[in-house]
Amino acid sequence: MIDIQSVHIYGWQEAIHGMRNSWNSWEKSDSVFDDEGNVTLGFNDYGLMYKLTTAHPSHAKFRRMITVYCNITAPLYWWKEFDTYKVGTVSNSMSTMHTIMKKEFEPDDFSHEHLLKINNNALAAIRVSGEKCYYSPDGFLKMTCEMLNTFRSLYLTEKDPELKKEYWWQIIQLLPSSFNQTRTVLLNYEVLSNIYENRKDHRLDEWKKFCNWIWNLPYPLLITGEQQVGCRAG
Secondary structure, eight states: OOEEEEEEEEOHHHHHHHHHHTTTOGGGOOOEEOTTSOEEOOHHHHHHHHHHHHHOGGGOGGGGGSEEEEEEEEEHHHHHHHTTOOTTOEEEEOOHHHHHHHSOOOGGGBOOTTOOOTTOTTSOOOOOTTSOOOOSHHHHHHHHHHHHHHHHHHHHHOOOHHHHHHHHHHHHHHOOTTBEEEEEEEEEHHHHHHHHHHHTTOSSHHHHHHHHHHHTSSSTHHHHOSOOTTOOOO
């Protein structure tokens, strides 16, 4: 599961001006900007930008000046891979400790869209009379939520500092990597190009959706440097 919201893009005017410094060709710039900084790239500017994009990353330095802000909600296992991109990225995340203490855990706090349920034909359900049946991946997630909620309740009511810390550790070390976390992220077109190149064929659905999101940003060919049927070329 991944959700990307509140996308804002800045720096087009500065990027275009800086790009043309090397060519002393500011008079050829033909892009139009509105009062909010949005851009409609002109034929001359787009042609030069695409030429530099497809030449080599060292020639496309203008991409580093096009900044992208967004809020991303994704599971911890995805954030672990995202965190390999340290250059050109900044993120402020929700505090895991504060988040897990604000409310009880429930399955929708986790990415669980692929977990098999008890009635799935691939599973042989083992039913125990009078007991809850947790013999499925989906069931184990529910059981984990109950365990986390038990120690959360103990943590919130405990007065003794040592016991409180002990309960806290149970939550931290039992918390699955599928737990969803929201971060406000600063990116730019250059780092998005690097992400796209390295993650477009990744097996995780989250990366596929993230790369599809890149294709819906303004002028995606300036990020990918490639053609795609049906894409918005700008």
